[in-house]
Amino acid sequence: MKNVFLVENTLVKRDVTILRDKTTTPNEFRLALERVSHSIAIEISKSFSLEEFEVETPLEKTKGYRFDKQIVLVPVLRAGLSMVSSFLSMIPDAQVGHIGLQRDEKTLLPIDYYYKTPKNLDESITIVLDPMLATGGSAVASFNSLKQKGVGKCILACMIAAPEGIKKMNSAHPEIPIYTAALDRELNGNGYILPGLGDAGDRTFGTL
Ligand code: PRP
Numbered sequence: 001m002k003n004v005f006l007v008e009n010t011l012v013k014r015d016v017t018i019l020r021d022k023t024t025t026p027n028e029f030r031l032a033l034e035r036v037s038h039s040i041a042i043e044i045s046k047s048f049s050l051e052e053f054e055v056e057t058p059l060e061k062t063k064g065y066r067f068d069k070q071i072v073l074v075p076v077l078r079a080g081l082s083m084v085s086s087f088l089s090m091i092p093d094a095q096v097g098h099i100g101l102q103r104d105e106k107t108l109l110p111i112d113y114y115y116k117t118p119k120n121l122d123e124s125i126t127i128v129l130d131p132m133l134a135t136g137g138s139a140v141a142s143f144n145s146l147k148q149k150g151v152g153k154c155i156l157a158c159m160i161a162a163p164e165g166i167k168k169m170n171s172a173h174p175e176i177p178i179y180t181a182a183l184d185r186e187l188n189g190n191g192y193i194l195p196g197l198g199d200a201g202d203r204t205f206g207t208l
């Protein structure tokens with residue numbers, strides 16, 4: 001496994017447990033997803049470079065810092081939506097695109113139904129948000145679409161990653177770093193992550 005960053009701290013461990021727990025309500029599930037997303041956003045932001053500029057305090061001028069690139073967030077519908085507000089609270093001037101993908105229950109292949117991203121992706125840092133990296137089909141398809149639009153530096157942010165998905169990403173897009181809050185064991189016969197958390201979209205939106 002290459003280019004994988006495990007985001008681990010005591011809050012994340014506690015919240016991933018809440019996400020896994022089958023008795024967690026959709027509201028508690030969304031809140032835990034948001035808290036973990038904060039930790040992941042902070043971790044990812046350590047890879048951004050800063051440019052210096054002069055800022056004026058009420059007293060005098062001093063050195064200030066800002067990101068040297070525009071940040072673009074791209075949630076994969078539906079489950080990725082619940083990661084957006086946390087990332088935006090840490091990076092308020094980020095732009096937000098959307099990719100709509102639905103995994104076919106039989107073939108497990110992603111079917112795309114929506115794509116909208118900002119212009120100038122080539123000069124930005126694009127972070128794809130999707131809680132689950134299972135077979136990797138959705139993540140690989142997302143980055144394929146983004147690359148067709150000329151995307152520059154890319155990052156994947158997820159909650160739970162399976163070895164199968166990491167392998168697929170490493171082979172299709174080896175340069176893309178994967179930030180995850182948990183590395184799980186394997187997929188079951190239906191393409192669900194074990195131990196996992198079940199269906200992230202259904203648990204987020206209460207559509208079980
Ligand atoms: C889930 C999840 C990922 C995808 C991961 O979405 O949010 O997008 O499955 O699986 P993969 O790595 O095998 O492609 P799903 O297709 O269930 O859509 P939903 O979010 O609308 O429920």
Ligand code: URA
Nearest residue numbers: 134192193198199200
């Ligand atoms: N999508 C999910 O929501 N959960 C899984 O375990 C696998 C794919």
